[in-house]
Amino acid sequence: MSIDCSAVVAAPRSEVFAWFARPGAFARLAPPWQPVSLLDEADSLADGRAVLGLPAGLRWVARHEAGEYDPPHRFVDRITTGGPASVPASVVLSWRHIHEFEEVDPAHTRIKDRVQTWVPAAMLRPMFAYRYRQIEADLAAHARAADHGLGAITVAVTGAAGLIGSALTAFLSSGGHTVIRLVRREPRERAERRWDPDNPAGDLLDGVDAVVHLAGAPIAGRFTDEHKKAVAGSRITPTRKLAELCARAGVGVFVSASAIGYYGYDRDDETLTEQSPRGTGFLADVVADWEDAATAASGTTRVVSVRTGIVQSPRGGTLRLLRPLFAAGLGGRIGSGHQWMSWIGIDDLVDIYYRALWDIQLRGPINAVAPHPVRNIEYTHTLGRVLGRPTVIAVPAFGPAVLLGRSGARELATASQRVVPDRLGSAGHEFRDADLESALRHVLGRTAES
Known part of the structure; x- marks a missing residue:
């Protein structure tokens, strides 16, 4: 039994094949709704091996077949064993994946996927619809950057293991850029450097062209004095210390995370x-000081603060919490549902960080939100419609306070902020998903193509 899928993407075959061969490609293709994590990426399409984490501590080991490697036309991988945890999957599943690349014309490539397996096609088609959309949008984003003069650069990233950082680093490396992860522990690989947030080493940014600063303690939580201190202190x-080092090291651009909490919790x-x-x-005060700290790099270094809205990805954030509730038919509005939610798809957020790296006209704060904010009740109905579930169980306005405290609930769960991406709109920025339903369908595998 086998499944065949294909799609045409607007990029030369050599570029498409090269994208697949770079680090980060698999992470960019992995559907976020699946309970699978990448533990070890293959270092070669010719004979490399990838290891995936499955539920219950099981492993999926995929080995590329050297005899089938024919760049830029084809590569093949199959499931195999690699330790006791991989035995159940290799015994129960049959899987051989043939990847083929056909030149349609010099500017277009047909990607053809043939999987020999007994896994039902209905379970696989959403995955391939997601993959094709990811490939085309990522390649288009890199083409736009190249058209504006961006070549291969070296980017240092803090918070690289988080929701945003993992998506961004995979995007950058699969696009041909060099990523250096700044970590607080001892480095485990060449692409890591140890970073002391309170006293960064003078040579930390040697050879670095740009810095993306994402690190910080999670904001979500009960707003106790201890929690507030951790949020602000991190x-x-x-x-400020990292920004000052950027200025001394002559780094070209410092892109720092920020948040729409700057605007306060209720602007009607x-x-x-x-x-x-x-x-x-509290959040407005923290964000203002956070952005002020980033300006310590100003002068020789261009500084951009990315005021991020509610990120949509089932891998983390609000959607990770809401998805199981809504899937079980237990979702509903919060309070009246009248409050505004300014959201952003995870891949659109990646594009915005990328634009901040190459668009020399962007300086200072930019709103990283989709063009169309929605009220909570509209978000609720849209998520329920995408998942095919009712949304009739409303959460009382006092409910979030039980978990977050009155202050935390007011500034997080019931905050109302109608934020628009004015500066990005003026720059002609194009969003992958400008409306909420298309964004949710993409990250949840519920598109029309699937």
């Missing part, structure tokens, strides 16, 4: 742009 001083129906005044509350 952001303000480390950001006011449309908020980068020119809007800051709001009130």
Whole structure:
């Protein structure tokens, strides 16, 4: 039994094949709704081996077949064993995946996937629909950057293991850039450097062209004094120290994470742009100080603060928490549902960070949100529709306070911020998913193609 899928992407065959061969490609292709994690990426399409983590501690080991390697036309991988944890999958599953690349014309490539397996085709088609969309959008993003003069650069990234960092580093490395992960532990591989947030080494950024700073303690949680201290302390001083080092090292651009919490927790129906005044509350104060700390790099270094909205990915954040509830038919609005939610798809957020690296006109704060914010009740109905479940169980307004405390609930769960990407719109930025339903369908594998 086998399944055949194909799609045409707007890129030369040599570029498409090269993209598959680079580190990060597998991570960019892995559907976020599947309970699979990449433990070890293959170092070669010719004879490399990839190891995937499955539920219950099991492993999927995929070995590339050297005899079938024919660049830029074809490569093949099959499931095999590699330790006791991989035996159940290799015994129960049959899997041989043939990847073929056919030149349609000099600017277009047909990607053909043939999988020999007994896994039902209905379970695999959503995966391939996701993969083809990812490939085409990623290649288009890299082509736009190249058109604006970006060549291969070296980017140092803090917080690389997080939701945003893991997606961004995979995107950058699969696009041909060199990624250096700044970690607080002892480095385990050549692509890592040890970073002391309070006292970064003077040579930390040697050979680095750009820095993306994502590290910080999770904001979600009960807003106790201890939690607030961790949120602020992990952001303000480390950001200032790293920004100062960027200036001394002559780094070209420093892109720092920020948040739409800058605008406060309730601005009613006011449309908020980068020119809007800051709001009130703990998060507004932290974000203002956070962004001020990033300006320590100003001068020789271009500084961009990415004010991020509610990130949509089942791998983390709000959607990771909501998905199982909504899938079980237990989802519903919070309180009246009237509050505004300014959201952003994970891949659109990656594109925005990338644009901040190559667009020399971008400086200062930019709103990293989709063009169309929605009220909580619309978000609720949309997620329920995508998952095919009812959304009739409303959460009382006091409910989130039980977990987050009154202050945490006010600034997180019931916050109302109608934020728009004004500066990105003026720059002509194109979003992969400008509307909520298409964004949710993509990351949850519920597209029309599947």
